[in-house]
Amino acid sequence: MASNALTPAEQALVLRAWEQADSITEHLDGLMAATPRDEDEAPYDKYIPINQKRVKRIRKALAKQGLRDELAAVATSLPHGARMLVLNEFWCGDGAQILPVHEAIVLASESAVEVRVLMRDDNLEVMDLFLTNGGRSIPKTALLDEEGRVLGTWGPRPEEAMDLVKRIKSDPAIAHTYSQEVHRWYTQDGTQATQAELAVLLGHAQRP
Secondary structure (H helix, E strand, C coil), rough: CCCCCCCHHHHHHHHHHHHHHHEHHHHHHHHHHHHCCCCCCCCCHHHHHHHHHHHHHHHHHHHHHHHCHHHHHHHCCCCCCCEEEECCCCCCCCCCCHHHHHHHHHHHCCCCCCEEEEEEEHHHHHHCCCCCCCEECCCCEECCCHHHHHHHHHCCCHHHHHHHHHHHHHHCHHHHHEEEEEEEHHHHHHHHHHHHHHHHHCCCCCCC
């Protein structure tokens, strides 16, 4: 949940990016309508169809079940002007598992919280302000105030999933299974860890 102290030039870059970003619903709807490009041109696009299934399933579950109590409470108590800027790509499996929660936060807050999404690969200058252990891992969420100051960051996945991936990748015999195992974890968790950690992040936007 680290915060990033940006220079004035970097803060201006973030504000420009915010103006150009899509709303969370536009981004997810874009994913749902996306058609994979040729594999030679875009090798990761082969993951788009399964991500469409994930988004559809999670949106349906969130609409039925609602948010965890603590996340709903913080989302509905924030002053207007809380913003989350997310970097993602349609092919990103973690993004498909996580971003429907961001959309549900906007709906629960009655737009007190605004979430917009940038495509990482078209915005590497912005992505490089929010690296994870030196890498351009996505989805990455930056919590901003109305002036574009960064109040905290989160991502690319919940801590338990991060630990799981790290543990699997450390063993060469099973390292190739990490994607399968982390998505099994997401299914079993049912967005609960994501919701709990985003509640903590959003807490940084609460005024004393």
